[in-house]
Amino acid sequence: MKNLKLPFVYMVCLLFVGLLLSAVPAADNGYQVGDTARDFKLKNVDGKMQSMADYKDAKGFIVTFTCNTCPYAIAYEDRLIELHKKYAPKGYPVVAINPNDAKVSPDDSYEQMQQRAKEKNFPFAYLHDETQAITKAYGATRTPHLYIVQKQADGSMKVAYIGTIDDNSRDASKVQKKYAEAALDELVENKQVSQPNTKAIGCTIKWRAA
């Protein structure tokens, strides 16, 4: 009798632990500086699936969670284009990811993304994170939200900078501190990033209804 009961108790315990684990999201707070960032395979506005691994010569990426609808994201579009033009030749292209759920924010649909990319002639990939899994893994909370990653000797991508582009989202002409550029200049020279975390006010990500 005793022997019969024991496996049952084990099973109940295992089930319980399993339930507990499944209740905790895998990457609750997302990446911190120093973490290894995962690659992704997301649909670009050109219709093709895109991964970081597709860029053979990249030394890293400026992974930018951004969208069509947030006034701050829009205010940064031109600066994001400039950032790409300046740093893609140095090995750090911009990869923009739209994290917003199209049901909650219809102007962030894939079709609207294609439209916006065409209007602004984006020179970088603009990907749709339809399931929001990558956004959650990275831990992005607002748009725009930058993750600059640097390729390591083993090919993995180490998070080197998390934050904002500069110190004035509203007015490019009043910018005094270019946070992202400072970090990129250090990375290009293989130096330690001296200010790896910055913050800015931004639009909350439009999560899909649970």
Next chain:
Amino acid sequence: MTKTLYKSFAAAFVFMLFSAASAAAQDVKVIKFDELQQLRQSPGDTLYVVNFWATWCKPCIKELPYFEAASTAYKDQPVKVVLVSMDAAEDLEKRVKPFVQKRNLKSNLLLLDEADGNTWIDKLEPKWSGAIPATFLFNNKRGQYEFVEREMTQEELQGLIEKYKP
């Protein structure tokens, strides 16, 4: 002659109506971070409900009526609702004030004139990523503090106020 008189009378009446309406909505005070810090450190036995919003932020606008309702419901109690706009100071006249008038907002209204979030967000709350809406509830006399970085339902907001109000 009578016609002109009538016209100016009507104009005066419209003007009166308008000024009555403008008196009802709250004025927006433009502040710097040190004043926000003072508010955060208010020593009294009062529950402060401080919500960060902007006229361009859809989820913020969606929850604004909940804060307005709380502002009215608790107006005779030690509960103070403060709405802090993240709009640019340059947009005060052309966007923020018209918005406040149109919605006839009654809560205490501030506009934080700090373009670089990186200089102040961490000082207020290191856990805050900078996304809005975001809401702080605190009663410094009782050492109570709660920070919420997301859109709230009216029930959630009410629940928090009921939980903490002195």
